[in-house]
Amino acid sequence: MSNWWAEGLLFENCNCTAVCPGHIHFSQRCTHEVCHGFWAIRFEGGQVDASAPVDLTGIDAVIVYETPPVMVEGGWKQLIIVSDHATDDQREAVEEILTGVRGGPWAVLARFVAEPLPTRAAPILIEDLPARKTVTVAGLLTGAVDAIRGWNRDKPVTFENIYNKIHDSTQVIAQGSTRYDDGGIVIANEGTHGLWSRFRWTGDG
Template identity: 50%
Template sequence: MNQSIETNVAWWARGLIFENCSCQAVCPGHVHFDQLCYNDRCIGYWAIRFDEGNFADTDIAGVNAIIAYDSPPHMIEGNWLEAIMIDEKTTGPQRAAVESILTGRAGGPWAILAGFVSEFLETRYVPILIEEGEKTKRVVIDGILDSTITELKGRDRSKPVTFNNMYNQIHPPEQALGTGTSHYDDGSIRFDNTGTHGLYSYFEWTVTPE
């Protein structure tokens, strides 16, 4: 893993984040890591599209990334396995910046999640396609991941079903609920989900070192 970036860097980012895991309906671990997930493992991913952002002087707009994870059902116990993949179209400085953010070395919300990770697999650089439809979000990494998140249908069909005032480290207070179908296999983490927990939001992360 690239360790060349210092952690005392000012950075910010805005964009789209969506997820799917093996839990039914709403993942209990999404509400709080102290809640017990439904299965023997909670296995899933986060897909991230950086629409705007800078890491020091490095522009990270346009970067796509995913984090796949495999955790015990009581997520607060830690011992997570994580795999980070970053779009191969990125430059060297962009790769180093995004890896530093997502491993938590640059502080911010991912630093809190990194405290639960016992092993990061080696970061991979692969083509990552993220598509945003009116009611769907999709991410594809050929030969590794194909996943679609579909919004739940609410009483007002023109609006997504949402959480409001939800506390979460990486998502803002408002999050749109959905269901997800995924196939993922990177050789170390594997899952096939159908109609399980899914949601998305539009994040804003900022770190300003003292």
């Protein structure tokens, strides 16, 4: 089930101060005893070859998670939210990618998930501005990441040539905020770790 590709925008916020140690490597201890945050995903292109090709263009998704401080130890709790305008085939394809069923980079992260919660469909609003990315799921999530200022105000502060399974090797460093409450996972972040990149994923990793 590895015949697929996808590309678009990926941004995140968690409750770690400054840069999340777990972002550098899952073996690094995060700032708090519980790390919680989100990944927001806008599929700007992509195709999954199933019984018929499934186009992912225009679909948004959010992954909300709660992990122990050393992420590589596993025990993650995770919830996936997919755009409510997605067709059944699109929702299934996105869910299979983000749970690692179809291989690729998310298959690595899926090994650490101990408590996958049922996937939800909801209206997702993502705004992609030059220095700010926001995501809203009405009644559930509001999140934002803002680029930090560098010496040259016309250029973002970035990580270059950094290894990460789901992000591009160039990532914009940001500060973020999150408000989220589904009755199980509750997040209230302010001025904490944030970043974004443009991704390209395939079923080969």
